[in-house]
Amino acid sequence: MGDPRDEEFQHKDGVVPPSIYQIPYDSEEFDDDGKPRRTGTVWTASAHIITAIIGSGVLSLAWATAQLGWLGGIATLLIFSGIMLYTSNLLADSYRTPDPITGKRNYSYMDEVQANLGRFSCIACGILQYANLTGFVVGYTITAPKSMVAVQKSNCFHKKGHAASCRFSNNPYMIGFGICEIFLSQIPNFHELTWLSTIAAIMSFAYSSIGVGLALERLISGKGGKTSLTGVEIGVGISAAEKTWRMLRAIGDIAFAYGFSQILVDIQDTLKSRPAENKVMKKANAISMLTTTVFYMMCGCLGYAAFGNDAPGNMLTGFGFYEPFWLIDLANIFIVIHIVGAYQVLAQPVYKMIESFAIKKWPNSFFVKAEYPIKIGSKTVLSLNSLRLVGRSIFVIFVTIVSMAMPFFNDVIAFLGALGFWPLAVYFPIQMHIAQHKIKRWTFKWCMLQLLNFLCLVVSLAAAAASIQGISESLRTAKLFQFKE
Template sequence: MGSITGVETSKVADKIWLVFQALGDIAFAYPFSVLLFEIQDTLKSSPPENQSMKKAAGIGISIQTFFYLCCGCFGYAAFGSSTPGNLLTGFGFYEPFWLVDIANVCIIIHLVGGYQIYCQPIYNVADRWKSRKFPDNGFMNNFYKVKLPLLPKFHVNLFRFCFRTIFVMSTTGVAILFPYFNQVLGVLGAILFWPLTIHFPVEMYIVQKKIEAWSRKWLVLRIFSFCCIFVTLAGLVGSLEGIVIQKLH
């Protein structure tokens, strides 16, 4: 059973922390702006890249919203106020086993590809830094041909191999140290939401359209950005509080 106010708490403060944490989780659902320009750079005209990306982003957001609403609504309909953050592992019910196993395999396939895509901006920053800082260093810039049995030849850069391996190991270690699904997602969502999803696009729009300072449109955009800063800070504080509470328990 559930209630119109969601999860019941013994204190008003606990309810506020949960609401803040939920804001971080919602913000995490839409970090696609990190990849927007990476994908747009690979497109060719015509039609113009910005038109293609506008249509693709609209379709992607609509589908993403539909699936998130389905997960939230069906989860609440089934489990009420006890709905876990992770529907596959958080409620102690694992039957039918084959269905849960298939779902987990699909998640693994999805995350392996998604991890690579979402890490590309970080990898690109590291590649540009090493090319600019050490232009003549063989370890940083040379590529070597490698041939493995039953596989075609491919090129390997030692810096990329070492950096990306260490990066993946580090993020995996952090995930093991803090295995708190909703709280960690809230922290990541809050950190990424305002700087990359709101501030950067808004500033680009103001410069591109040459919007005058203190005009009506300028004020609306600034107020919008300020409200999103509050969402980011609230989600970050609430999620960090959730991690601390979980760690203490």
């Protein structure tokens, strides 16, 4: 059956059936449901996804591979790549309901869950989704200043010598990062964010490539570390219990490194209505997942080969702050630029949720709806809105204060990620697919889907337990508002 949004599609009597597509399809300004016309393509969607997936966490994959060894590390990377591609495609099919091509649009992840699974599941999804997204932007606010401080330390060591005491506070950099994000937060939506996502995606490739290049140089020069099929060995300095905790955290790190389900629906909502959004989104998922997996394998495997079982949590720090100091500085600058863009990609669904609620609550409010265009000549370069200016600025300030107050928050993020991974990336997509396609209980496909559900739940619980152990260790030494590198 064809797509009723295509002009050549007609029923046998030559008439398009009554549906939500009664708005003229050739409208230059409006989409098939009366909303502003979308312009997104497979390439803009891929840029958004890659920006969201390939975070600075890619540099920790050498450490994760070291905990699991060659067998476990490579297998885990490939398995989770396949799982995330499959469940992301299921989520893409739920964008329109009840039919994935001719159904009514769902504008957010919560809308999808509401349409397929009901109100209770929708509320649970919303709590998990927005807690995760907020947690991740807090994590980015902590991570970006670390890279800024790394540049300052590198130059300090270069000027004063390797024995110099080069320790600096992260707080001034966090404040500067927050101010930058307040300005960028005024970008209205995903449609206007494509240029920033593209730059951020290029930056992620750039710093990953520097890490891979330095690892190759280390291997070629014969300085590679000791590796094994099973990873870090139990013995001096590591007990069986510590090995187990590290393995669980490594599996969790790899699983979460592939997660982008929280923003997938918002990205899909930017795509043109023709061809069908789910088909375009599946192509974007495949491009992004293939690209990501190649980079993850290169960083994880080459990093492990370069450092062996002593691989650091951040691959770049393993090369020291010394020489080639300019190249390490460049990589850290690329990380900061990438995080600046990734912050906005992950924050957009939060902004959208808050502003949609305000518009529904106060539809006639001048504060909520009035737009103030800023023009250069006759061209509008930006449109300011009082709600966006105030609401988004408050959100960024809140995130910055939390980041400064809790230097151990990255361990909390690991816990939030563990709690959110299974329901958002696996459970809801699978349950919506079952509901949408009316798959009967105890059929072969139903059993396989539930088996996948169960296995990913086990991974989430194990990673949550490991992250709690990490939080307990951090609480012993961390002090509020004292964050030095």
